[in-house]
Amino acid sequence: MSDLLFVYGTLRDPDLLAGVLNRPLRADRMLAATAPGFAALHYPGRLYPALVRAPGAAAEGLVLTDLTAFEHDLLDAFEGAEYRRGVVPVMIDEELHEAAAYLPAIAVPADALPWTLAAWQRHHKPRVLGSERAGADEIRRRLISVRPN
Numbered sequence: 001m002s003d004l005l006f007v008y009g010t011l012r013d014p015d016l017l018a019g020v021l022n023r024p025l026r027a028d029r030m031l032a033a034t035a036p037g038f039a040a041l042h043y044p045g046r047l048y049p050a051l052v053r054a055p056g057a058a059a060e061g062l063v064l065t066d067l068t069a070f071e072h073d074l075l076d077a078f079e080g081a082e083y084r085r086g087v088v089p090v091m092i093d094e095e096l097h098e099a100a101a102y103l104p105a106i107a108v109p110a111d112a113l114p115w116t117l118a119a120w121q122r123h124h125k126p127r128v129l130g131s132e133r134a135g136a137d138e139i140r141r142r143l144i145s146v147r148p149n
Contacts, residue, residue: 003065003067004065004098004099004100005064005075005100005101006035006061006062006090006099007061007062007064007102008035008038008040008049008051008059008060008061008101009048009049009051009115010047010048010049010120010132011062011064011075012062012117013117013120013121013125016125016129019129019132019136020074020075020078020133021067021071021074021136022136022137022140025064025066029064029065029066030062030064030065031062031063031065031093032060032062033061033062033063033090033091033092033097033099034058034059034061034090034091035058035059035061035089035090035101036057036058036089036090037053037054037055037057037058037089038051038054038058038059038088039052039057039059039114040052040061040114040115040116041054041108041112041113041115042112042113042114043112043115044108044112046082047124047128048115048120049115050103050104050108050112050115051088051102051103051104052104052108052110058091061090063090063092063097063099070143070147073143074136074139074143075102077139077142077143078136078139081105083102083103083104083105084102084103084105085101085102086101086103087099087100087101088101088103
């Protein structure tokens with residue numbers, strides 16, 4: 001699996017990402033990228049998106065390049081059973097790469113509405129940021145307690 005992680009949803013929000021990781025990522029470790037042939041659509045019944053194949057589209061996102069193995073485990077647990085980590089093509093500075101991405105675990109209708117980070121930040125971020133951070137803190141404590149010293 002690639003060490004690069006393509007994020008296209010709420011993990012693009014710097015406050016949420018820093019809260020989940022318990023540290024900010026340096027700006028030079030978050031590269032603007034797109035996933036050609038994919039779109040970020042509303043995950044049915046949720047406030048966040050699903051990355052869905054969409055010929056002719058290109059989902060906007062970031063490629064994170066500075067994650068530890070523990071942080072990959074943390075993000076896997078944070079994303080939970082609703083996502084599975086898979087590999088997608090991404091364009092970074094007009095160069096094609098492969099990156100891991102969290103893909104929906106269920107079929108998302110192709111006619112689902114487009115999802116945007118700006119709309120999530122405007123309508124949902126103030127209400128959910130604290131609970132998302134608290135959930136990540138609990139996951140972090142659980143992962144640390146089961147890791148060998």
